[in-house]
Amino acid sequence: MSIQIGDYVLKSQVLLAPMAGTSDKPFRTLCREQGAALTTSEMVIIQKHLLNTSKSKHRLDFSGEPAPISIQIAGSEADELAESARQALTYIIDINMGCPAKKVCNKAAGSALMQDEDLVKDILTSVVNAVDIPVTLKMRTGWNVSNKNAPIIAKIAQDAGIQMLSVHGRTREDKYKGEAEYETIKQVIDQVNIPVIANGDITSGKKAQQVLQYTGANGVMIGRATQGNPWIIHQINHYLKTGKKAPNIPLNDKKQTILKHIKQIHQFYGENLGTQLARKHIFWYATHLDKKNGQTFWKKVNKIKDHAHQYQLLEEFLQQL
Ligand SMILES: Cc1cc2nc3c(=O)[nH]c(=O)nc-3n(C[C@H](O)[C@H](O)[C@H](O)COP(=O)(O)O)c2cc1C
Numbered sequence: 001m002s003i004q005i006g007d008y009v010l011k012s013q014v015l016l017a018p019m020a021g022t023s024d025k026p027f028r029t030l031c032r033e034q035g036a037a038l039t040t041s042e043m044v045i046i047q048k049h050l051l052n053t054s055k056s057k058h059r060l061d062f063s064g065e066p067a068p069i070s071i072q073i074a075g076s077e078a079d080e081l082a083e084s085a086r087q088a089l090t091y092i093i094d095i096n097m098g099c100p101a102k103k104v105c106n107k108a109a110g111s112a113l114m115q116d117e118d119l120v121k122d123i124l125t126s127v128v129n130a131v132d133i134p135v136t137l138k139m140r141t142g143w144n145v146s147n148k149n150a151p152i153i154a155k156i157a158q159d160a161g162i163q164m165l166s167v168h169g170r171t172r173e174d175k176y177k178g179e180a181e182y183e184t185i186k187q188v189i190d191q192v193n194i195p196v197i198a199n200g201d202i203t204s205g206k207k208a209q210q211v212l213q214y215t216g217a218n219g220v221m222i223g224r225a226t227q228g229n230p231w232i233i234h235q236i237n238h239y240l241k242t243g244k245k246a247p248n249i250p251l252n253d254k255k256q257t258i259l260k261h262i263k264q265i266h267q268f269y270g271e272n273l274g275t276q277l278a279r280k281h282i283f284w285y286a287t288h289l290d291k292k293n294g295q296t297f298w299k300k301v302n303k304i305k306d307h308a309h310q311y312q313l314l315e316e317f318l319q320q321l
Contacts, residue, residue: 006134010037017223026264034233043074046084082130098138111172124160136164141184144173169200205239228284271307
């Protein structure tokens with residue numbers, strides 16, 4: 001079942017989730033290489049006074065990335081989000097109603113917007129009308145267990161011209177607690193004809209297949225399971241295509257991928273910021289490859305401030321695996 005968003009036909013059913021602090025340009029590039037059909041940027045708040053900050057510049061840099069590119073915008077008001085969409089013009093605009101952060105710029109945003117269905121309708125209509133590129137929506141199942149209104153919002157979204165939905169199987173109040181449920185995602189799918197992507201706690205090819213079969217979703221979106229393990233995208237794709245587990249990825253290939261990724265972080269952000277931002281990836285990689293010694297290694301490498309020294313210690317750690 002291929003996923004179509006506007007003119008774009010996605011090459012697989014596996015998408016990378018937008019993750020602030022993780023799905024930056026180096027990580028998106030890596031996940032596309034691993035077979036992600038679509039990657040979405042970290043959320044950006046496109047307001048004039050924020051545009052010149054180093055954070056926004058990095059978040060709005062899509063140069064050299066293969067199409068389609070999806071940029072996620074966040075905000076609280078219809079006009080403001082429509083203006084963000086106009087300025088962000090890329091290939092696909094994704095609207096954030098999935099993030100549990102209490103406030104963005106001191107106002108209700110992200111999944112908090114789901115509480116006000118009229119406002120949702122206003123926002124979605126304004127953004128869709130503001131641009132002539134596809135607009136998609138990322139949301140949760142509702143704002144708490146008694147108010148799982150994702151199916152209602154899905155219908156509003158389709159009527160407003162939204163071209164794809166991704167749904168995380170938790171409510172806003174759940175934050176990341178408990179387990180994701182897929183029943184509400186199934187109900188969303190019953191309401192609409194546009195593609196729906198299931199998200200939440202999908203950590204293997206088998207789980208991805210079960211979720212697809214149970215919900216009837218068009219694809220899956222993977223978030224935390226990719227941290228330190230971007231190869232999971234390839235593995236899930238392989239399982240969905242063949243029904244079999246993918247052969248293990250040779251350790252040497254993983255090592256090369258990790259070093260290339262860390263080098264790209266240093267280059268993209270510059271030596272100082274790059275060294276800081278590489279730390280969490282190094283932690284995830286080290287503990288993914290070696291649970292016990294990875295922790296000890298990370299305690300040592302976490303203190304390093306020089307990018308070349310950080311890279312060298314990582315290289316040495318990988319060599320002895
Ligand atoms: C560190 C982190 C940052 C996130 N940032 C965003 C974001 O900016 N926008 C958004 O819509 N969702 C965000 N999410 C939610 C993810 O996109 C995803 O819905 C959630 O992690 C559940 O999927 P998973 O179980 O595969 O991780 C974030 C999640 C994490 C862990």
